[in-house]
Amino acid sequence: MVEDNELNFTGVCKIKYKGCKMPRKDLVTYPKKVSYKKHTGMTAWLLHRISGVILGLYLLLHIFGKAGYADWFGALTGNAIARIIVLVAFVYHAFNGFRIVLIDFSNGAEKEVFSKQFMVVVLLTIVVTIIGAIPLFS
Amino acid sequence: MIKGYKYNGHGDSGLFEWLLQRVSGVILIVVIAVHFFSMIKSGEWGLKSIVLGPLFALGIFHTLNGFKAITDDYVKSTIWRAIILAIYWIVGVTAAVLALKVVSGL
Amino acid sequence: MSTNKFVTFEIFRYDPEKDKEPYYQTYKVEIRRPGMLLLEGLNQVKWELDPTLSFRRSCREGVCGSDGLNVNGVNMLSCMTKIEDLGTDHIVIQPLPGMRVIRDLVTDVDDFFQKFITVKPYLIRKSPAPDKEFYQSPEDRKLLDGLYECILCGCCSSSCPSYWADEKYLGPNAFLRAYRYLIDSRDEGAEDRLPILNDKHGVWRCHTIYNCVEACPKQLNPTKAIVGIRRMLLERGY
Incomplete structure (x- = not known):
């Protein structure tokens, strides 16, 4: 828990900060010409979030659907494309999640190691998705 | 003068959620893989309670804890966070009850 | 007469006492030596083109840590970055993200x-x-x-x-x-x-x-x- 900022700015600065249109809280609206570069780790993280949201919604709706409260959902996920999306999301989320576990319980935090690990994750995702997709189409 | 902020680690530190998120994640990889790949064929293994039980329990936790992390990042207002967290709890408990119903109905 | 190369600096400008909104201003910076540092470019802007530009710098050799900037979307020290290493002629310089802007490239640390x-x-x-x-x-x-x-x-x-x-x-x-x-x-x-x-x-x-x-x-x-x-x-x- 953080208590309020105890440090008092000097008088001059305080006036300036009040006039400033960009307090710390409004950082998101900060007008950026170039957004922060998507390094490997940030790409991995964003994909992890997106796939996580897809999987989470899928799981919840799957449970609701199977319990008989969201019949439309079964129809929606009946087609191959929806299944492929969920499959890709799962395979990526699984391998990348495992990579994240390795960061903490192995030496995955090394700069050289993590970018290589991410390439392995991408490769494995492609391979396993194809393997998993074959029975969906045959 | 620089005094520093006052942090005091408390029960709500996030350590437990963090650890459980990792443990459940690893288990979920195995369980969902079994469920998914067996459902493509006969679905015999994928519907056993040893697979579905952890899948539902850990899956709901992992999902909603993940959603909570995302909410913490993007929702600034404390009130909205509390409302969204309450919604997650309601959805989670409902989903758990329904999951029990699904498992027992098999 | 040497034919020197020019690069454009597009710099975040904001003076809370004058400007209502932040804006970006473009400067043409001359490359005067191979391996010219970004900080030399900023100094050129400040000393020769526009004295109203504010940015922090002190030791100009990567020890004081005053001149952290967001250059083309990546945070770096301007005194340790060669302009040629950026690999582009168009350089967008913004203050460090996630910090309050006091003026131009000066952030509240x-x-x-x-x-x-x-x-x-x-x-x-x-x-x-x-x-x-x-x-x-x-x-x-x-x-x-x-x-x-x-x-x-x-x-x-x-x-x-x-x-x-x-x-x-x-x-x-x-x-x-x-x-x-x-x-x-x-x-x-x-x-x-x-x-x-x-x-x-x-x-x-x-x-x-x-x-x-x-x-x-x-x-x-x-x-x-x-x-x-x-x-x-x-x-x-x-």
Whole structure:
């Protein structure tokens, strides 16, 4: 828990900060010409979030659907494309999640190691998705 | 003068959620893989309670804890966070009850 | 008469006393020598083209850590970056993200430093001091490599999406500095520091995005420090 900022700015600065249109809280609206570069780790993280949201919604709706409260959902996920999306999301989320576990319980935090690990994750995702997709189409 | 902020680690530190998120994640990889790949064929293994039980329990936790992390990042207002967290709890408990119903109905 | 190359600097401008909205201003900067630094380009703008431009710099050799900037979307020190290494003629220079802008490229690093102080970045001794200096074996000293070199430029913390999202998040820099003392064989302050780090705005907020590692001009690895702190917390059963 953080208590309020105890440090008092000097008088001059305080006036300036009040006039400033960009307090710390409004950082998101900060007008950026170039957004922060998507390094490997940030790409991995964003994909992890997106796939996580897809999987989470899928799981919840799957449970609701199977319990008989969201019949439309079964129809929606009946087609191959929806299944492929969920499959890709799962395979990526699984391998990348495992990579994240390795960061903490192995030496995955090394700069050289993590970018290589991410390439392995991408490769494995492609391979396993194809393997998993074959029975969906045959 | 620089005094520093006052942090005091408390029960709500996030350590437990963090650890459980990792443990459940690893288990979920195995369980969902079994469920998914067996459902493509006969679905015999994928519907056993040893697979579905952890899948539902850990899956709901992992999902909603993940959603909570995302909410913490993007929702600034404390009130909205509390409302969204309450919604997650309601959805989670409902989903758990329904999951029990699904498992027992098999 | 030499045919010198020009690059364009597109610089974030904002003076809260004059401007209602921030804007970007473009300058043509002449490359006057091979391996010209970004800071030399900024000085050229300030000294020859537009004296109203504000930016921080002091030692101009990567030691003081004043001139952290966001260049083409990556945080770096302008005094350690060669313009030619950026690989482009169009250079967008913005203040460090995630920090309040005071004017132009000058950001408010107050919050950043306070978070640094919060983790008690100094040796804490509880046992009585020895007669002479504290002994540290060469092996123990080696553990501190890659941790003590930090110059507090703020590139790491301000590159971190968790730091942008959470005002109270301590940030990679604070963790790196805390870890530097936590694994110091002479330090006895782990009990004081770990509860500060074991917080929902502490180490558990890190999503291992590695922006800090990519941004650090000294090639330090705050993520490794965060992992080390997490292990310590788990081992000690917090």
